[in-house]
Amino acid sequence: MPTSRIRPDALSVDTDVRTYPIRFVHLAEVPAHLNNLGLHGPSVVLITDENVAAHYRSPLVHAFEEAGWTPHVVVVPPGESSKSMAQLEQLYDTLLPLELERSTPVCTLGGGVVGDLGGFAAATLLRGLPLVHLPTSLLAQVDSSIGGKTGVNHAVGKNLIGSFYQPHGVLVDPETLHTLPAREWINGMAEAIKHGLIADPALVDYTEQHLTAILGDHDLSATVPAVRTAMHIKAQIVAEDTREAGKRAWLNFGHTFAHAIEQVAGYGTVAHGEAVALGMRAALYLSHRRAPQALDHARLDALLAMLPTPDVSALSFDALWTAMRHDKKTQDGTIRFVLLHAVGDPFVASDCSRASVQRAWDFVQQSTA
Numbered sequence: 001m002p003t004s005r006i007r008p009d010a011l012s013v014d015t016d017v018r019t020y021p022i023r024f025v026h027l028a029e030v031p032a033h034l035n036n037l038g039l040h041g042p043s044v045v046l047i048t049d050e051n052v053a054a055h056y057r058s059p060l061v062h063a064f065e066e067a068g069w070t071p072h073v074v075v076v077p078p079g080e081s082s083k084s085m086a087q088l089e090q091l092y093d094t095l096l097p098l099e100l101e102r103s104t105p106v107c108t109l110g111g112g113v114v115g116d117l118g119g120f121a122a123a124t125l126l127r128g129l130p131l132v133h134l135p136t137s138l139l140a141q142v143d144s145s146i147g148g149k150t151g152v153n154h155a156v157g158k159n160l161i162g163s164f165y166q167p168h169g170v171l172v173d174p175e176t177l178h179t180l181p182a183r184e185w186i187n188g189m190a191e192a193i194k195h196g197l198i199a200d201p202a203l204v205d206y207t208e209q210h211l212t213a214i215l216g217d218h219d220l221s222a223t224v225p226a227v228r229t230a231m232h233i234k235a236q237i238v239a240e241d242t243r244e245a246g247k248r249a250w251l252n253f254g255h256t257f258a259h260a261i262e263q264v265a266g267y268g269t270v271a272h273g274e275a276v277a278l279g280m281r282a283a284l285y286l287s288h289r290r291a292p293q294a295l296d297h298a299r300l301d302a303l304l305a306m307l308p309t310p311d312v313s314a315l316s317f318d319a320l321w322t323a324m325r326h327d328k329k330t331q332d333g334t335i336r337f338v339l340l341h342a343v344g345d346p347f348v349a350s351d352c353s354r355a356s357v358q359r360a361w362d363f364v365q366q367s368t369a
């Protein structure tokens with residue numbers, strides 16, 4: 001597993017289809033970096049949402065035009081509801097008449113929603129156009145822009161339609177975080193801390209020391225090293241397990257509860273990262289109960305408690321348990337939890353009793369009340 005402090009300038013993701021770089025660049029340099037990735041115009045498709053477009057559409061379009069490209073911009077409404085078949089169809093309706101070529105790059109500029117929707121459009125248009133993610137939310141930077149998951153939601157459940165489709169590159173401009181709403185910083189840091197807990201004690205130490213500067217001041221000099229390291233960890237795990245057969249399951253630390261919390265609370269009430277923060281607290285509690293010596297539970301729980309979360313006192317354990325039993329990752333009715341032997345040493349447990357899981361939830365509920 002990755003060890004901390006390796007925060008190499010050259011990050012890359014090595015997958016079964018291609019090895020692609022993660023680069024920290026200014027938005028104005030994106031066209032030149034597309035060329036470096038072997039991608040060429042004149043046409044380029046930019047998929048973004050209204051919030052992100054308000055800040056970054058003009059500078060990016062300008063940069064492309066200056067460099068001799070012809071950008072075609074598609075702006076979707078912000079939020080999870082854009083991850084829909086209806087929105088995807090609209091994208092096809094807008095893009096197909098443009099007579100794209102198989103070599104026309106698609107850039108997604110935005111958070112995870114735009115990355116998933118735009119990524120799936122890129123994967124399916126003309127059987128696959130080259131894709132480059134330009135993640136602007138902290139969550140997309142530390143997590144969803146790496147690994148090739150793309151797709152949309154269905155009435156039956158989230159992310160049920162999609163494919164693994166690896167991008168040609170991930171280009172991150174940390175300056176875009178200046179306009180990111182405060183709640184989205186919490187969402188992103190929850191996943192970044194998750195990467196530390198499953199893989200890197202030094203990232204846990206780092207976030208412990210700098211979380212106030214990151215969440216309170218949105219201080220980029222404190223944030224960027226955490227982003228780099230979190231991306232490195234995600235890239236390592238994806239490289240070892242591109243299609244989620246083994247180690248990639250560790251990325252689900254906190255997510256068994258999180259998916260249930262999001263579903264029971266009603267999507268959007270508790271944001272994904274907030275639900276992950278709560279889910280990680282429950283998973284830490286379960287881990288500590290199994291191996292009291294191995295984890296400094298009080299310290300780690302205190303770190304997670306620094307992430308503000310909504311009131312979950314109304315969520316009943318019965319409803320959460322039912323949701324967990326019906327999760328798509330649940331097999332044969334056995335609920336799986338990623339737990340920790342120690343920080344950086346995760347494992348999958350499929351033998352947690354209902355009573356032990358309920359105690360973990362009671363703990364989380366009481367400590368957030």
Ligand code: ADP
Binds near residue numbers: 052055114177184
């Ligand atoms: P995720 O948390 O998975 O990235 P979204 O794609 O919905 O989910 O992004 C979260 C929210 O943050 C959306 O409302 C999006 O428009 C907004 N957003 C993303 N990046 C920025 C940014 N750099 N500045 C302002 N708003 C942003």
Ligand code: ZN
Binds near residue numbers: 191255276
């Ligand atoms: Zn997540």
